[in-house]
Amino acid sequence: MNDKIVDKIINCAYRDAGLFTKIQIFILTMKDREVKELYCKYRATASEVRKIKEDELPERCVEKINENAGLKPSKDTSFFTDIVILFTSKPMIASFAAFVLLGILITAIYIKRPEQQIEYSQEEILKAGNDAKLVFETINKAFEKTKNEIEEEIFKDKIAMPLNKSLNKISKIISKGDIK
Amino acid sequence: MSGGFRLYIRKMIIEAKYHYFIRLYKNKIFTYALYMLKNRMDADDVTQEVFIKIWKNIEEVNYNSAKTWIIRTTHNACIDLLRKRGIELKRETGIDEYFEETYAGNKTENDPYVSFNMKHTGETIKEAIQRLPGNLKSVFVLYEIEELKYKEISNSLGIPLNSVKVYLMRARKRLQEELEKKEICGAENYE
Numbered sequence: 001m002n003d004k005i006v007d008k009i010i011n012c013a014y015r016d017a018g019l020f021t022k023i024q025i026f027i028l029t030m031k032d033r034e035v036k037e038l039y040c041k042y043r044a045t046a047s048e049v050r051k052i053k054e055d056e057l058p059e060r061c062v063e064k065i066n067e068n069a070g071l072k073p074s075k076d077t078s079f080f081t082d083i084v085i086l087f088t089s090k091p092m093i094a095s096f097a098a099f100v101l102l103g104i105l106i107t108a109i110y111i112k113r114p115e116q117q118i119e120y121s122q123e124e125i126l127k128a129g130n131d132a133k134l135v136f137e138t139i140n141k142a143f144e145k146t147k148n149e150i151e152e153e154i155f156k157d158k159i160a161m162p163l164n165k166s167l168n169k170i171s172k173i174i175s176k177g178d179i180k
Numbered sequence: 181m182s183g184g185f186r187l188y189i190r191k192m193i194i195e196a197k198y199h200y201f202i203r204l205y206k207n208k209i210f211t212y213a214l215y216m217l218k219n220r221m222d223a224d225d226v227t228q229e230v231f232i233k234i235w236k237n238i239e240e241v242n243y244n245s246a247k248t249w250i251i252r253t254t255h256n257a258c259i260d261l262l263r264k265r266g267i268e269l270k271r272e273t274g275i276d277e278y279f280e281e282t283y284a285g286n287k288t289e290n291d292p293y294v295s296f297n298m299k300h301t302g303e304t305i306k307e308a309i310q311r312l313p314g315n316l317k318s319v320f321v322l323y324e325i326e327e328l329k330y331k332e333i334s335n336s337l338g339i340p341l342n343s344v345k346v347y348l349m350r351a352r353k354r355l356q357e358e359l360e361k362k363e364i365c366g367a368e369n370y371e
Binding site: 007010011041042045048049050051052053054055056057058061062064065066069070071080083085088089135 | 192193195196197198199200202206207208209210211214224227230231243246283301302305306309324325326349351352355356359360
């Protein structure tokens with residue numbers, strides 16, 4: 001077992017290895033007992049190391065830190081702080097979010113706006129009624145005139161009388177027996 | 181009036197930024213200092229010092245590079261404190277003698293029953309990590325416990341990327357050796 005293999009075993013145990021190395025070591029552990037033992041040892045240590053968490057700074061130290069800067073102690077999480085940090089640390093995301101919010105706001109205001117109602121006075125309504133009446137009377141007169149013209153002049157003079165004359169002539173011709 | 185209002189807003193933003201850094205990095209700084217100095221009081225002092233430096237440079241500190249800068253400042257503060265106390269960070273070949281001095285009277289260390297049965301538990305591992313030589317310990321703690329990436333560690337400690345990988349590998353091997361030595365000692369004492 002050379003140094004290179006040992007390094008690969010350690011990397012595998014600490015989950016630092018690539019897929020190819022993992023496969024290689026897996027195959028070796030199946031074949032070689034020594035490799036397997038070494039891998040298990042390092043794997044056990046790596047699991048324990050991974051469980052180690054960061055130590056918590058005592059609260060009195062945090063208060064002292066704020067005192068040194070001349071600040072009031074603040075809560076660990078603050079909505080206001082998060083918003084300020086979002087806008088100052090990630091300006092692109094904040095600008096995009098602001099743009100989207102503005103668009104939604106404008107759209108909402110535009111959709112919800114009340115419809116404009118036009119109000120008319122009593123005189124205007126009466127005047128409009130009279131105007132409409134006048135218009136209908138004019139149209140009626142025009143229709144009447146046209147009807148009279150058709151009945152009296154066109155139908156009587158231009159169609160009925162000449163037709164009557166023609167029919168009388170034909171009747172005379174037939175009665176005299178003048179058909180040769 | 182508008183000048184005063186702008187100043188007020190600026191002050192609020194700076195304070196929010198500082199509280200954000202406290203929230204995000206207080207435990208990282210304290211943990212790293214604790215491993216390097218092996219003493220809670222010294223770790224407290226270093227944490228205070230680092231946050232004073234952060235406050236003084238709050239406007240210049242960039243969100244993106246804050247982590248690297250803060251870890252570097254913490255590391256330098258630890259080294260300065262160790263130098264002041266005349267303790268040299270041993271190179272990888274040496275055992276950390278300061279550890280022996282600090283933990284000489286530790287009951288757990290001398291109790292063979294406890295030592296043997298604590299075999300690879302959290303406390304044993306922590307003690308073994310603290311025994312590692314300085315430069316290996318820095319890299320190990322930053323990678324495994326603080327969960328920094330190789331590049332971040334390289335920038336924080338000012339060492340090349342390949343050195344980070346080499347130190348990490350050596351730290352893992354040394355840690356395993358320390359644990360096996362302790363197990364053997366524990367077993368012998370128990371008998």
